[in-house]
Amino acid sequence: MRFLLIILRGIGQVMFQNNIYSGVLFLVGIFFNSWLLGLAALSGTLISTCSALILRYPKEDVKNGLYGFNGALTGIAIFCFFEVSLTTILALIIGAVLSSIIMYYLKKITLPFTAPFVIATWILAYLLLFVFKVPLLSTSVSTSNTLDILASFSNSFGQVMFQENMITGLFFLLAILVNNRLMAIYAVYAAILGSLTGWLFLESVSEVNAGLMGYNAILCAIALTGKSWKDFLWISIAIILSTLLNIGMGLTGLITLTAPFVLAAWGILMLKKVKNSL
Incomplete structure (x- = not known):
């Protein structure tokens, strides 16, 4: 047990x-x-x-x-x-x-x-x-040209664990909520801001709707959660930075995974440490 x-x-x-x-x-x-x-x-x-x-x-x-x-x-x-x-x-x-x-x-x-x-x-x-020449699984790509905020929001939660499913995303949000309400609020904020940032930087609507612009942002918000307005500012910067890193790394053809989150979080923690030492 x-x-x-x-x-x-x-x-x-x-x-x-x-x-x-x-x-x-x-x-x-x-x-x-x-x-x-x-x-x-x-x-x-x-x-x-x-x-x-x-x-x-x-x-x-x-x-x-x-x-x-x-x-x-x-x-x-x-x-x-x-x-x-x-x-x-x-x-x-x-x-x-x-x-x-x-x-x-x-x-x-x-x-x-x-x-x-x-x-x-x-x-x-x-x-x-x-090395082993194992092919990637083929995936179907949506051709939607209309931004769907609800889909992008929910799928952003699902994509943290590679799940493009709106119901799954809601289960994930509930999983955060039962443990920490503040983290859940910040995660919602991150899913929306990350998706909108990707859309504003002209990422394909299908990728935004699939949640691919929001999942790294969600992890940043949860990892950096705090109760002060300064925390809100740092989290906002991390969300935008992780989304831009996601876009930039994607352009290289690299499988981005959660690397944008890790790099953004490390960067923000380093900046906070430097600021506090001044």
Whole structure:
């Protein structure tokens, strides 16, 4: 039972919610959209958590799910981009283990956020593509020319875990709300501002509606949540910065994942530290 609670916390920590009920709601949302990606999330969390236990990483961190969420994201990403096969299953296992190892060492230097997931997934995805010649899954692209605020808002929440589904997005928002109302309010603000920023910078409406301009913004808002007006200003800057980074990195052809969030959050924390030292 205790191990199950650790797994649920690990899934909840994808959006920095150390709450088993958040973890349950995230899981329900993923399974609502895709049973395969739901299994991938569970598998990634289990493997990365067990890896941390075997490697004897700090028990309190493991207990709080800090060695589960990057594995969950890595697991989802592998089966989101590639078909299920023996090769991709092995990639999921290796990626989840690697995410825990990167988490442990990166944590000694800075706040890792989802950087372990990004690094592990980049390594495995590009190995699968260019070394093992595993093709990417084909995806259908919407050709909508009309901005749909509701769709972009809800899908932004879903896209944090690669789910383009409005109902799933609402489950994710509820998962944040049950743990922290202020974070939920900031997440709503981020989803809207991030989507509008992408639209104003002439990103395709289909990408905005799919939530691809809002999910990094949501993570920035949650990670930097605070109660002062200064926090509001920093969060607003981070939201816009992460969206612009998302657009810029996308132009290079790179699989952006949550790298724009990580870079924006690190940048804002560094600026805050410099400002406070003056």
